[in-house]
Amino acid sequence: MLFQDFNLNSRLLKAIDDTGYQSPSDIQKLSIPLLLQGKDIMASAPTGTGKTAAFVLPALQRLLDNEPGEGRGPRVLVLTPTRELAKQVADNIFTFTKYAHMRSCSIVGGMPYPPQIKLLRQALDLMVATPGRLIDHINSGRIDFSRLEVLVLDEADRMLDMGFIDDVKKIAALTPESRQTVLFSATLEGEILRVAQKILTDPERVQVAGVKFRHESISQKIHQVDDYKHKRSMLAHVLNSHDVNQAIVFTATKKSADELAKELSEEGHKCSALHGDMKQNWRRRTIENMQKNKITVLVATDVAARGLDIRGISHVINFDLPMQAEDYIHRIGRTGRGGSTGTAVSLVGPKDWSLLSRIEKLLDTKLKLSVVEGLEPKKPAIKQYGSNAQGGKRKANIRFKKRAGSFKHRTGSAVRVKSKSSAEVA
């Protein structure tokens, strides 16, 4: 299944394309069609399943489809228990409105009031808020919900645990009954169910147990490298293999992109760098040359290459692994586009195993370690991977737990349950 199958507005599809997401995740497959039909849903999906896009995309589609009502209050309101989660939702909105020009704002606690008051005087399309601060503004008569079309309660169970539920009920009561309501919660039982029954209208239940972002059109490999020299030999080997049509090589810094591009040009590759320090028109020329196949190897940094859509790219090579696991998804999404297949190769040095573990955790997949004859690593690959990688993985887990409270990556099937009736396995 592809995002195109949802019949989303082309401006949203273009923004999705830029992210490098290959196909909808389970929670997206289940929720998006229901929300596009205007149904209320109560959904359970852990963080990391793509749940934010599952409610943000249909809400944006609705805003694009409908004429705004009279007034200037928000048309979509997302309530989150914490500032951090509000930021994550706001980031998603920012990503997906790249071509759709919407006005959105965050109204969260712990921030000064005056800028928020200023924002609330303007007409708004989307608002992301934590309940306590929002109630303050409501009590001061600063918000009008009369044209609200969609209300999202994200991590409703945490809002309940944090004592926000009365605020949530109060806010919901101030919004039009005709609104669409979406509730996401780790559990859909007990008190949450009672709240849902009050706030939602004839909801469908959607549940997913785990995540697996599929990148079926991309073959992903890793090569273990001992040091820089070994890494360069491996890069040369990959670039010289007969199945490379065009490649993007990712480096960690602009300086290393320039240096590597120069070296590869000297080795005979039609190569250029692409990074943020280059003048805008030079960057455009480079991309055009890549499109015309005048350049076959582009050495790029993350920001510069985000959203690149060049059909001929057969290989993405992570010369340096990305510091953020999510950038791995953005990077490999530059290949295997438009029905073609692609290959993503990551070169993993001695210090990179924990980065790799984080990527594998996000993908919920173990990447395949490949060995090239004549370029074998000095240390046995399996031992290295088994020991350091596990160590790295543990470290990555702990780091994530500190940031996100609890996080479990489990694989499992997705189940959509029509309220009161039997389960359908997706």
Ligand code: AMP
């Ligand atoms: P969330 O569960 O919303 O916190 O999303 C977790 C991560 O998955 C975020 O980094 C998203 O950018 C990413 N993501 C969301 N949807 C997809 C998708 N369909 N394919 C790949 N990555 C995705």
